[in-house]
Structure formats: structure tokens, C-alpha cells
Amino acid sequence: MRVAMIGVGYVGLVSGACFSEFGHDVVCIDSDAGRIAGLERGEIPIYEPGLDELVARNRAAGRLRFTTDLKVAMDGAEAVFIAVGTPSRRGDGHADLSYVYQAARDISAQLKNYAVIVTKSTVPVGTGREVERIIHAARPDAEFDVASNPEFLREGSAIGDFMRPDRIVIGTESERAKEILRRIYRPLSLRETPLLFADLETAELIKYAANAFLALKISYINQISDLCEKVGADVHDVARGIGLDGRIGPKFLHPGPGYGGSCFPKDTNALMHTAREVGAPLSLVEATVSYNEARKSDMAERVLALLDGNAKGKRVAILGLTFKPNTDDMREAPSLTILPRLRAAGIEVTAHDPAGMEEARKLMPDVIYCEDAYETLAGADALVLLTEWNAYRGMDIRRMHGLMRQPLVIDLRNVYRSREMRRAGFTYHSLGRPKWR
Ligand code: NAD
Numbered sequence: 001m002r003v004a005m006i007g008v009g010y011v012g013l014v015s016g017a018c019f020s021e022f023g024h025d026v027v028c029i030d031s032d033a034g035r036i037a038g039l040e041r042g043e044i045p046i047y048e049p050g051l052d053e054l055v056a057r058n059r060a061a062g063r064l065r066f067t068t069d070l071k072v073a074m075d076g077a078e079a080v081f082i083a084v085g086t087p088s089r090r091g092d093g094h095a096d097l098s099y100v101y102q103a104a105r106d107i108s109a110q111l112k113n114y115a116v117i118v119t120k121s122t123v124p125v126g127t128g129r130e131v132e133r134i135i136h137a138a139r140p141d142a143e144f145d146v147a148s149n150p151e152f153l154r155e156g157s158a159i160g161d162f163m164r165p166d167r168i169v170i171g172t173e174s175e176r177a178k179e180i181l182r183r184i185y186r187p188l189s190l191r192e193t194p195l196l197f198a199d200l201e202t203a204e205l206i207k208y209a210a211n212a213f214l215a216l217k218i219s220y221i222n223q224i225s226d227l228c229e230k231v232g233a234d235v236h237d238v239a240r241g242i243g244l245d246g247r248i249g250p251k252f253l254h255p256g257p258g259y260g261g262s263c264f265p266k267d268t269n270a271l272m273h274t275a276r277e278v279g280a281p282l283s284l285v286e287a288t289v290s291y292n293e294a295r296k297s298d299m300a301e302r303v304l305a306l307l308d309g310n311a312k313g314k315r316v317a318i319l320g321l322t323f324k325p326n327t328d329d330m331r332e333a334p335s336l337t338i339l340p341r342l343r344a345a346g347i348e349v350t351a352h353d354p355a356g357m358e359e360a361r362k363l364m365p366d367v368i369y370c371e372d373a374y375e376t377l378a379g380a381d382a383l384v385l386l387t388e389w390n391a392y393r394g395m396d397i398r399r400m401h402g403l404m405r406q407p408l409v410i411d412l413r414n415v416y417r418s419r420e421m422r423r424a425g426f427t428y429h430s431l432g433r434p435k436w437r
Pocket of ligand 1: 007012032035
């Protein structure tokens with residue numbers, strides 16, 4: 001089957017490559033000519049484990065192509081996926097739908113035969129109908145349907161998530177569109193992946209409701225973690241104790257410096273605004289959004305307090321800058337709140353990240369970036385661990401100790417074992433664990 005994918009970012013490129021792996025003939029298009037030229041040379045524009053191999057294999061088999069020409073991409077395509085960005089709109093927190101609507105206008109100019117236009121981007125309720133209206137207004141003659149097929153993949157494990165999803169959500173009332181999407185996802189439904197059919201609005205809302213729930217779960221364990229610190233309980237045992245309850249589940253119960261990334265912050269904001277606008281405000285989501293913002297700042301204040309309020313002239317080493325491991329995505333990462341606060345307090349900041357430094361350099365130019373994690377620690381008065389990359393788990397703690405001026409470690413991901421760190425001579429702080437553990 002011929003499939004067109006508009007947008008080759010984290011979602012479009014992974015989805016396009018995975019569809020071609022299913023055996024479909026996929027043409028990916030992006031308005032960023034540099035990105036497409038790079039892909040044609042075999043360069044992958046994002047860091048995503050396994051993606052380079054998947055793209056190379058399917059390009060070699062002739063099933064995956066890249067272009068900047070939508071006409072080429074849509075030629076004979078039965079399904080056209082829109083996977084462009086929907087960032088927060090400056091000023092009001094609504095989802096910026098200008099890229100989606102531009103894609104709809106572009107599509108309308110190229111529609112020849114029947115196709116189903118599928119929004120894979122995360123879009124507020126009503127966007128699919130607007131896409132339908134835009135195309136219909138421009139091309140009243142054209143035969144098409146619009147469907148919503150929200151994507152649930154996680155950066156860092158995107159291919160595995162796409163290939164083995166918990167469910168596939170398809171929102172459309174058209175039997176013809178359903179049949180095409182059934183065929184596209186047949187390799188997954190053969191493996192018993194549930195296909196959930198709903199109407200357009202419901203499918204759009206499922207994505208936001210899922211992300212907001214996960215954001216809420218993270219914030220909940222972060223608050224429980226703070227409570228654990230006050231009462232001498234261990235947040236990991238609490239998380240395990242509640243997570244084993246099948247009604248709660250063990251995932252997203254790990255304390256940290258607040259959620260970030262390209263999805264949760266913007267999606268919770270967009271959902272909050274939609275809900276307010278229609279007169280059904282989501283007070284739980286609103287509380288989550290403001291708590292999470294405050295948490296990132298609180299983590300910076302915690303670091304400053306642990307430096308005895310005497311920050312000026314001190315040097316702090318940061319390990320991990322991206323919002324989570326195995327991605328180069330810096331969008332809304334807690335580091336973007338914490339590092340500038342430390343710099344503003346007169347602290348010299350050195351930092352390392354296995355994949356995020358190129359982007360971080362552009363966003364925080366006054367930080368000293370080190371190519372090696374140990375180099376970051378030289379002469380440091382404190383180490384703050386911000387992202388739990390595997391590379392940091394296996395570091396030689398004696399060597400770390402030998403490099404630092406003051407052996408203070410503030411572990412905001414609870415990567416290290418408290419006892420081991422203390423035995424090695426560190427003053428060690430983590431989240432939600434009793435001091436004596
Ligand atoms: P991204 O910013 O990485 O990529 C978007 C791409 O679309 C860019 O390469 C851009 O050049 C291109 N583009 C924009 N307008 C275009 C147009 N008119 N024609 C052709 N190309 C165009 O975005 P992303 O992270 O892949 O997210 C895409 C959507 O998927 C968003 O709505 C996001 O919320 C959602 N989503 C993201 C993730 C994730 O983990 N990143 C997961 C699930 C859902």
C-alpha cells in the first residue's frame with residue numbers, strides 16, 4: 001500500500017520507517033529541505049536508538065523514500081499522515097495548529113484520487129473536523145475522509161513502542177477509511193494488538209487524556225516523594241507497594257525533577273485550555289501543570305540550599321541535560337529551568353550529556369560543556385544528576401570522588417545507592433529516601 005507521511009520529526013520519521021518495515025511503500029515529505037537532503041545521504045536528524053538501521057534497511061529495499069515535493073509523496077497514496085509539530089502557542093498555551101492547517105492546505109492542492117487524511121500529530125478536539133473543512137472548502141470535488149490516529153510512542157524506545165503498542169486508536173466514522181487503516185496496521189493486529197475504533201473527537205481526546213493522566217501520576221509520586229522525606233519513608237518502597245496494585249500499575253512512579261519533553265508540558269496545557277474554554281475545567285490537570293513548573297524551580301532552590309546558601313564562585317557539575325535518557329530532545333527539559341537559576345546565582349556550571357549537548361549549547365551558551373562525564377566533575381563543589389542515562393549508572397564512584405573539590409552529590413533521579421555513595425565519602429542527597437538508607 002502507498003502511504004505518504006508529512007513531517008519527518010520524532011513521530012513522522014519513526015512512523016514512516018516502521019510502516020515501510022511492515023512492507024508498505026512509504027514516501028516521507030518535510031518542508032525542511034536540509035533535513036530531507038540529509039536523510040537522502042543517510043543521515044538521521046534525531047537521536048533514536050535503532051532508527052538509522054531501520055531507515056537504511058528500508059531505503060535499500062526501495063520501500064522508504066524522502067522528498068520535499070508533496071505531489072511526489074501523494075501520488076497514488078491511499079493514506080496521507082500528518083505528523084507535523086503542534087507546539088504550545090506563544091502567549092496563551094493553546095496548541096499551535098498552524099503547521100497542521102498548512103499541511104491540510106498543501107494536501108488539498110495535491111489530492112487526485114480518494115485518500116484518507118490521518119492526523120497523527122497530537123491535536124485538540126475539533127482539529128480533524130477543521131482539517132476536513134479546509135480541504136473540502138479548497139476542493140469541493142475531491143474524494144477523501146479524515147481520521148485521527150494519535151501516536152503513543154516514547155522517544156528513546158520509539159521503534160519498540162511503534163512495533164508493539166498497547167493499542168492503536170483510530171478515530172473516523174468512514175468505513176472506507178477504517179478499512180485502509182486496518183490494512184496499514186494489519187501486521188500489528190495479526191499480533192493481537194487491539195485496534196480501538198472511535199469517532200474523530202473521541203480519538204483526539206484519548207491522546208490528551210492519556211498524557212495528562214501520566215503527567216498527573218508523575219506529579220503524584222513527586223509529591224509523595226516530598227512527603228517521604230518529611231516522615232522518613234522510602235518513596236521506592238511506597239511506589240512498589242502501590243504499583244503492585246493492578247488498579248494502579250508500576251509505571252510512571254519514579255520521583256524526579258519534574259516532567260519535561262515535547263509532549264506532557266504542551267499537551268497538559270492545551271487540554272487545560274480546551275477544557276476551560278468549553279466550561280468543563282480540569283482542576284486536577286491545572287494543579288499538575290502548576291505543581292510541575294514549581295517543582296523544577298524547587299529543585300534549583302534545593303541545590304542552592306545544599307551549597308549552604310553560599311553559591312557565588314562555586315562550580316557545579318551537571319550530568320544529563322535531556323528531559324529523559326536515550327533522546328537528544330531538550331524541549332522543556334528540567335535542565336532549562338535549573339541551570340539558568342544556578343548561573344544567575346553566580347555558579348559556574350559544567351555539563352555533560354551523551355546526546356543533548358549540541359542543542360543545549362544553543363539554548364544555554366554560558367555553560368561549560370564537556371565531552372567526557374568525568375571531565376565535568378573536575379574541581380566541582382557539587383554534582384547534580386539530572387537525567388538517568390545508563391552511562392552514568394556505571395561510573396567509577398572512587399574516581400568521581402577523587403576529581404571533585406567537595407564530595408557533594410545531589411541525585412535527582414535516584415540512580416546511585418545511598419549507602420555505597422556514603423561509604424565512598426560522598427555527602428549524598430537523593431529524592432524521597434530516608435537519610436540513613
Ligand atoms: P518535530 O518537531 O520533531 O517534527 C515535525 C516535523 O514536521 C519537522 O521536521 C518540520 O519541518 C515538519 N513540518 C512542519 N510543517 C510541515 C509542513 N507543512 N509540511 C511538511 N513538513 C512540515 O515533531 P514531533 O516531536 O515528531 O511531533 C509531531 C507530533 O506528534 C506533535 O503533535 C507531537 O505532539 C506528537 N507526538 C510526539 C511524540 C514524541 O515523542 N515526540 C509522541 C507522540 C506524539
